[in-house]
Amino acid sequence: MTIFDISTTGRRATAQAPLNIANVDDLIPKALQRSQETILPEVSELEVVRHYTRLSQKNFSIDTHFYPLGSCTMKYNPRGAHHAASMPGFKQRHPLAPLVYSQGYLSCIYELQEFIKDVTGMKGVSLTPMAGAQGEFAGVAMIKAYHLSRGDFVRDEIIVPSAAHGTNPATAVMCGFKVKEIPVKSDGDVDLEALKQVVTERTAGIMLTNPSTCGVFERDIETISKMIHKAGGLLYYDGANLNAILGRVKPGDMGFDVMHLNLHKTFATPHGGGGPGSGPVAVGERLLPFLPTPIVGKQHQSEKVTYYWLTEKDIPQSIGRLSAFMGNAGILLRAYAYSLLLGRDGMHEVAEFSTLNANYLLKRLEQAGFKIAYPTRRASHEFLISFSREAKEYKVSAMDVAKRLLDYGFHAPTTYFPLLVPECFLIEPTETESKEIIDAFVEAMINILDEIKSNADIVKKAPHSLPVKRLDDVKAVKELDVRWESGKNS
């Protein structure tokens, strides 16, 4: 139901209406005034409050439910970070205001650049990409610029393991490369033999997520790194799973040349909210000259420190400008506040507790009889289980279990990703959940497993307790209809 469906002609939210309405003709030239009535809902203030409160209650959100959506890091984002980023001095700063009035903001952003260098083990950072995908684009564009700057024109291939995020091959293609996919072995590590066969003088680089989407740490990363560098290629680190290693293992130390971070995920902005995002890139020595602009610089002028924008004048080989005012300022500020709240030790604890929670949950589910996709491996911050057995024996799919979990008050884990594991759940509890919540989730999973064996129908027809029941996925894809039109029944 939309708010238009509760509209009653003539009803007003009087407290919100202006007391005196000036003569419109004095304010707006006749030619610019609209000729038709506006279509606005006519509702009281209380109706508005109730309508939106009810809608919000229909949602599963991190504020209300455990949300173990693998690969998405749906952790609690401290309100303090948001509060700090919302201070009037930040919110009211005009992006075109003279530098002298932006010194406070710029100093925070400069420090954030330094924090990110430290936590990633990289040599330079540009905060300008607006989201993860743009960060990836910037990273691979820098790899391309690097090879071209050396007169190396034959490198037209990027290697991507099958366990990569789908954005990786998409990014490589966007930057004009051919994608060479390589398989992962049954233990989740990259197949080094297969890698050996595709590494050639045409290899521009490799894109890796570590830990991978299989939820395990790539143990051969040093060998891979040497192999690619020896062939003249570069290594790209997809920061999607950075939460697992934050500050404990640094991509720079693993031999990566370039990476992006999803600040809207790992650094105190909720992920999956539909934006805005922030996907800074960090680079090693080789790619420093190619960083996208603008970047915040720091200079000492007669014992005074000032901050300023570095542009293409300062970085002539830069791949260029990627956003108007260096990305989404609010998200950068949240990340800065979050970094200060945690400190270096706190960042390490993010990595430690996110992996501890994942491994605890993994072991409990294993004991309860669930099939673990990589049983010989320790989990990173997330792990995979498979319902292939249940699908065969009871015709119950991972999707059915996902829907049933909603009845138990848990947001479902990621289903059917990665495709390498059939009927899978990718489960990421994150560091901000307590043991009690994780135990309650295990209980729900055990109950559902019992239901599958005793009364599979209740699982197959789930959810039973939600305002919306099983949706027609096919119809939703083929006849997408998300527009409301006045006068048309919704």
Next chain:
Amino acid sequence: MGMIPAELKYAKTHEWVRTEDDGTVTVGITDHAQHALGDIVYVDLPEVGDTLKAGQEAGVVESVKAASDIYAPISGEVIAVNDELADNPEMINNDPYTGGWIFKLKPLDVNELDDIQDSDVYKEWCESGDH
């Protein structure tokens, strides 16, 4: 497991291959594959005239769960594609071995057909694990 007609040959990537009387081959995805993918909502077809190598990506099948590549089981030139799938991709679900065919190839080397599994081998391959 689904239906595995004995007269067809099968790639490990779950395409079936039928050799026609005129020496061309027709390719689709197996009943097992369509079942694993779930309701198919979109098919990206190769173009007539494309030359594909064995194992090369020929197109994409997209279901409500996932997008999966379709691979050319043998090398050859694409001589026909099933245009009806554009409007009715669910034909692959309903009728994977006849109405749901995806493309036809003129083989470059018919000996490559010997490298593809027979139905009983494919059946075993499907049963042996999570493929």
